[in-house]
Amino acid sequence: MTLGELLQLLLFDYTLRTVALGTAALGAVAGALGCFAVLRRQSLVGDAIAHAALPGIGLAFLLTGMRATPILVLGAAISGWIGTLFVLGIVRSSRIREDAALGIVLSVFFGLGLVILTFVQRRPTAAQAGLETFLFGQAATLLAGDVVLIVGVGAAALLLLALFWKEFKLLSFDPEFGASVGLPITRVDILLTSLLVVAIVIGLQAVGVVLMSALVVAPAAAARQWTDSLGIMVLLAAFLGALAGVGGAVISSLGGGIPTGPTIVLGASVLVGISLLFAPRRGMLAGLLRERSTRRRLAADAVLADLYALAAQHGETTEYGHPVAVLRAMQGRGGGVERALARLEARGLAREVGAGQWSVTEAGIERARNVFLPGGDE
Amino acid sequence: MTWIDVEIQLLAVVVAVSCALPGVFLVLRRMALMSDAISHSILLGIVLAFFVVEDITHPLLVVAAAATGVLTVGLVELLHRTRKVKEDAAIALVFPALFSIAVILISRYAGSVHLDLDAVLLGEIAFAPFRRLEVGGMDLGPRGLWLMGAILILNVLTILLFYKELKLCTFDAGLAAALGFSPVLVHYAFMTLVSGTAVGAFDSVGSILVVALMIAPPAAAYLLTDRLPHLLLLSGGIGAASAVVGFWLARGLDASIAGSMATMTGVTFLLALLFAPDRGVVAGVRRRARQRVEFAGEMLMIHVLNHEGGVRARVENREDHLQEHLRWSPDFARRVVRHAEREGLIIRTQGGELHLTPLGREFARHRMIH
Numbered sequence: 116m117t118l119g120e121l122l123q124l125l126l127f128d129y130t131l132r133t134v135a136l137g138t139a140a141l142g143a144v145a146g147a148l149g150c151f152a153v154l155r156r157q158s159l160v161g162d163a164i165a166h167a168a169l170p171g172i173g174l175a176f177l178l179t180g181m182r183a184t185p186i187l188v189l190g191a192a193i194s195g196w197i198g199t200l201f202v203l204g205i206v207r208s209s210r211i212r213e214d215a216a217l218g219i220v221l222s223v224f225f226g227l228g229l230v231i232l233t234f235v236q237r238r239p240t241a242a243q244a245g246l247e248t249f250l251f252g253q254a255a256t257l258l259a260g261d262v263v264l265i266v267g268v269g270a271a272a273l274l275l276l277a278l279f280w281k282e283f284k285l286l287s288f289d290p291e292f293g294a295s296v297g298l299p300i301t302r303v304d305i306l307l308t309s310l311l312v313v314a315i316v317i318g319l320q321a322v323g324v325v326l327m328s329a330l331v332v333a334p335a336a337a338a339r340q341w342t343d344s345l346g347i348m349v350l351l352a353a354f355l356g357a358l359a360g361v362g363g364a365v366i367s368s369l370g371g372g373i374p375t376g377p378t379i380v381l382g383a384s385v386l387v388g389i390s391l392l393f394a395p396r397r398g399m400l401a402g403l404l405r406e407r408s409t410r411r412r413l414a415a416d417a418v419l420a421d422l423y424a425l426a427a428q429h430g431e432t433t434e435y436g437h438p439v440a441v442l443r444a445m446q447g448r449g450g451g452v453e454r455a456l457a458r459l460e461a462r463g464l465a466r467e468v469g470a471g472q473w474s475v476t477e478a479g480i481e482r483a484r485n486v487f488l489p490g491g492d493e
Numbered sequence: 494m495t496w497i498d499v500e501i502q503l504l505a506v507v508v509a510v511s512c513a514l515p516g517v518f519l520v521l522r523r524m525a526l527m528s529d530a531i532s533h534s535i536l537l538g539i540v541l542a543f544f545v546v547e548d549i550t551h552p553l554l555v556v557a558a559a560a561t562g563v564l565t566v567g568l569v570e571l572l573h574r575t576r577k578v579k580e581d582a583a584i585a586l587v588f589p590a591l592f593s594i595a596v597i598l599i600s601r602y603a604g605s606v607h608l609d610l611d612a613v614l615l616g617e618i619a620f621a622p623f624r625r626l627e628v629g630g631m632d633l634g635p636r637g638l639w640l641m642g643a644i645l646i647l648n649v650l651t652i653l654l655f656y657k658e659l660k661l662c663t664f665d666a667g668l669a670a671a672l673g674f675s676p677v678l679v680h681y682a683f684m685t686l687v688s689g690t691a692v693g694a695f696d697s698v699g700s701i702l703v704v705a706l707m708i709a710p711p712a713a714a715y716l717l718t719d720r721l722p723h724l725l726l727l728s729g730g731i732g733a734a735s736a737v738v739g740f741w742l743a744r745g746l747d748a749s750i751a752g753s754m755a756t757m758t759g760v761t762f763l764l765a766l767l768f769a770p771d772r773g774v775v776a777g778v779r780r781r782a783r784q785r786v787e788f789a790g791e792m793l794m795i796h797v798l799n800h801e802g803g804v805r806a807r808v809e810n811r812e813d814h815l816q817e818h819l820r821w822s823p824d825f826a827r828r829v830v831r832h833a834e835r836e837g838l839i840i841r842t843q844g845g846e847l848h849l850t851p852l853g854r855e856f857a858r859h860r861m862i863h
Contacts, residue, residue: 153578158585159526166701208774209766211520215712218525219762222705226755229615229702233748250614251596325614325701329589336578336586373600377593384590391577399575 121365131368134254134321137262138360138379141318144269145327146334146356147276148314150349151307153335154287159217160199160308162328164315166221167198169228169324172249173235182246184261184320188268191316198224199308225324252323252376254364265317272313275306276349283307284345321364323376330356333383340394359383411458416486418455421445422465422475423483431480436472500622502740504638505754508618508694509706509732511645514652515687516707517728520715521663525708527684530569530584531562532691532703534591536613538562539692540598550636555692562688563681565591592700616699616751637696644693651686652725659683660721698751706732709758713765716772735761789829792819794838794857797847801854810847 126132152161171194172187179186198220205216235246248256257265276283282303285293294300311331318327338352363379392399424445425437443452456473459465464479475483519525538561542554565587572583599613621637633639652659658679661669666676687707694703714727739754746753767774796819800809808814815826830847833839838853849857 153582156579156581158579158581159529162529162585205766208777209716209772211712211715211766212523212525214523215520215525215708218529218704218708219712219759221529222701222703223709223755223759223762225701226705226752226759229752230743230746230748230756233752234746237747326589326593328585329593332582332585333589336582340577373597377596377600380589380593381597384586384593387586391572391575397577399577 130255131365133259133262134257134364134368135361137257137265138254138321138364138375139357140262140266140269140360141314141321142330142334142356142358142360142379142383143353144265144272144314144356145318145330146338146352146354147273147349148311149331149333149335149356150338150345150352151283151287152311152331153339154345158332158336159214159328160202161311161315161331163198163202163217163221163224164195164312165319165324165327166228167201167224168192168195168316168319169225169249170194170231171197172246172319172324173228173231176235176246177231177238184258184264187249188264188316188319191319192312194224195312195316196309199312228324248323248374249319250323250325251374252319252321252326252379253367254321254375254379255368257321261320268313268317272310275310279303279306287345321360321375322379323374326376326380329380330359330383333380333387334359337383337387337390340390340397355383355386359386411454414451415455415458415462417446418442418452419459419464419475419479419483420487422459422473423480423487426475426480433474433476433480434468436468436474439471439473442473497622498740498744500635500638501618501750502737504618504621504635504641504697505736505740505750506733507638507641507645508697509710509736509754509758510729511641511648511690512694512703512706513710513728513732514648514725515683515690517711517714517721517724518659518663518683519687519707520711525704525712526581526584527566527569528687528691528707529701529704530565530588531684531688532695532700533588534565534595535559535562535688535692535695536595536700537591537598539695540595544598555640555689558692558695559685559688561591562691563685566681566684566688612699614699614701615749616695616697616702618697618750621697641693641697644690648686648690655679655682698754702751702755705755705758706736709755709762710735713758713762716765716769731761731765732758786829786832789819789821789825790833790836790838791857791860793829793833793847794849794853795861797839797849798854798857798861801849807846811845812841812847813845 149161152158168191171190171192173190174194175186175190176182201220202213202216205211205219206213211219232246282293282298285298286300286303286307290300293303315327315331318330322330334352334356335348337355338348341351342348359379359382362382363375366382367373367375367378390398393401395401421442422437425441426432426435429435439452439456442456446452456465456467459479460467463476464482465473465475468474516528519528535558538558539554541561542551542557543549546553568587569580569583572578572587573580578586596613618637621635624636626633626636626639658669658674661672661674662676662679669676669679691700691703691707694706698706710732711724711728713731714724718724718727735757736754739757740750742748742757743750743753765773768776770776793815796815797810800806803809809818812826812830813823815821815829816823819826821829830839830841833853834841838850838856840848840850842848
């Protein structure tokens with residue numbers, strides 16, 4: 116399939132358009148709210164919430180007998196919320212640390228969810244079909260109504276995020292200061308966590324409880340590499356989340372029975388990899404380049420120092436050339452001296468007076484004095 | 494109870510104890526969620542090794558899976574070491590990516606891999622008795638039980654042999670390094686043990702419930718004791734008990750055995766959290782209530798001492814006056830006075846006046862000075 120055909124399908128195929136819109140919306144909401152989870156070192160809270168949602172989904176179905184998405188999402192949200200309360204309660208009331216509390220809540224709730232799902236599977240009604248898609252997600256099961264729900268609830272969550280922007284920012288970066296200026300920190304924390312719960316549960320049908328947390332963390336971690344501004348990071352993470360969502364939905368809709376969740380998560384992981392490697396300032400490539408240029412500048416300065424020392428022995432003359440071999444011997448290493456000389460020449464600090472004979476220039480003497488002599492400017 | 498039931502329970506207990514032992518050190522080292530990461534990514538090792546040997550029972554699968562687990566730990570540390578992401582985010586990025594690749598491979602080649610996604614999440618402990626180990630036509634019992642039994646023995650032996658090293662590196666890595674032990678070496682050796690255990694348990698209870706078996710029993714035991722040997726024994730015991738009760742719960746409800754086992758570890762943890770003798774929530778509430786009465790009793794005696802022999806003593810030193818003076822509720826005032834009376838610090842006259850006993854007077858004077 117060519118890119119053109121794919122685009123055409125995306126624009127004009129009703130099912131695929133619906134699904135892609137849904138995954139884009141949930142990716143954007145998860146990406147935006149995930150930024151706060153990542154910045155507050157709560158990346159794994161999302162994992163606990165997503166797993167803790169499973170019993171809620173099963174119970175909601177058992178109690179109402181309906182497979183309507185809003186009911187299941189509500190059940191998921193309540194149970195995910197209770198899960199976070201458990202984590203908080205365990206950490207506050209005992210000496211169990213957060214990592215163990217998260218591990219217990221996510222695995223025990225998930226186990227309970229699986230027990231409840233075995234009851235669901237025993238129901239004779241055809242309606243139970245497909246509740247397992249909540250494990251790994253199947254975006255193809257998204258109907259127009261589900262997408263309306265995702266977009267509606269997601270938009271409400273983002274609106275609240277915009278309204279309480281200042282509070283959330285303060286909570287994430289300096290909660291002590293926030294408390295000292297009268298911010299009700301606990302309530303703001305509860306609101307932000309609730310929004311995170313919302314962002315996670317609307318994605319469960321398409322991405323699944325097992326991997327939904329990755330969609331919260333990955334776009335935010337990727338966006339973090341490109342910027343130091345919270346506003347830009349949130350926008351970028353929302354965009355990257357939407358991108359991963361659409362990409363995953365399209366690939367999994369091509370057939371082959373691939374669940375959407377892993378596809379979306381893998382796409383988001385690739386985005387993280389690209390960001391870690393190629394982001395302009397924080398990226399590893401940028402870091403390597405920076406390190407290399409620093410090393411070369413220092414090497415050039417070292418040669419300049421030698422050239423200056425040689426010139427100083429001849430009354431600071433700029434006319435007398437010194438062989439490259441001498442400079443090499445002074446550096447104590449073979450390679451790099453020519454490159455350093457070329458660099459110095461380009462900067463007008465040294466010049467080649469004869470074949471293989473180098474001398475410092477007036478500008479070179481000036482710089483050498485500034486840099487290397489005590490009392491210099493630099 | 495059929496023989497199959499016995500075998501399943503035996504396997505469940507062996508799995509639970511094998512998981513709980515290394516779990517103790519995970520909880521103490523605050524690396525509980527590393528078990529989550531490892532138990533997910535071992536799936537990739539299993540799938541990839543399967544593509545090579547094309548035999549789901551091949552021992553290479555176990556080796557490859559355990560190696561993937563250790564690789565995950567290494568990747569998380571590598572990513573964290575770049576200082577581009579925090580440690581929690583590093584964990585949350587690495588294992589979903591590896592797990593996703595595994596799930597995609599399984600669903601893409603579902604026909605050729607005899608691993609379905611239900612097995613990945615639930616394990617197949619109920620079917621374990623049907624896969625027998627036969628040597629020369631002789632039935633030696635379920636294969637899973639042999640594998641898991643070997644892992645349990647390995648875990649016990651490792652902990653016994655390297656007890657000192659593990660303890661030292663867990664509680665004081667700096668001292669361990671200064672004394673010439675390598676905390677990094679111990680760390681990776683230990684993580685290999687965790688990975689191997691997760692691989693064995695994965696077969697029985699699936700990738701996510703392994704976490705429950707590794708973390709919840711040690712966490713519960715950690716609320717009950719302060720000594721490492723007790724912690725290890727207690728964790729194993731709690732794990733085994735949860736496994737057996739979970740099995741019968743599953744039987745009673747006709748539900749998933751692995752899911753019930755995980756649920757039971759959660760229930761035991763909750764019981765420990767609420768009712769642990771010293772550290773439990775209930776014990777804490779009662780201790781605070783008692784301390785409140787004891788503190789109020791001291792205030793009462795100082796109050797009585799203060800007014801003793803004074804002109805207003807008859808008015809001040811009465812139970813009903815305390816409500817006004819110390820702002821106590823009538824009920825609380827009664828409790829405090831009764832507490833002081835029981836302790837022999839105070840006596841009440843017929844007219845309702847409160848007088849200090851000699852013991853009470855000494856106590857109140859002592860309290861006012863210190």
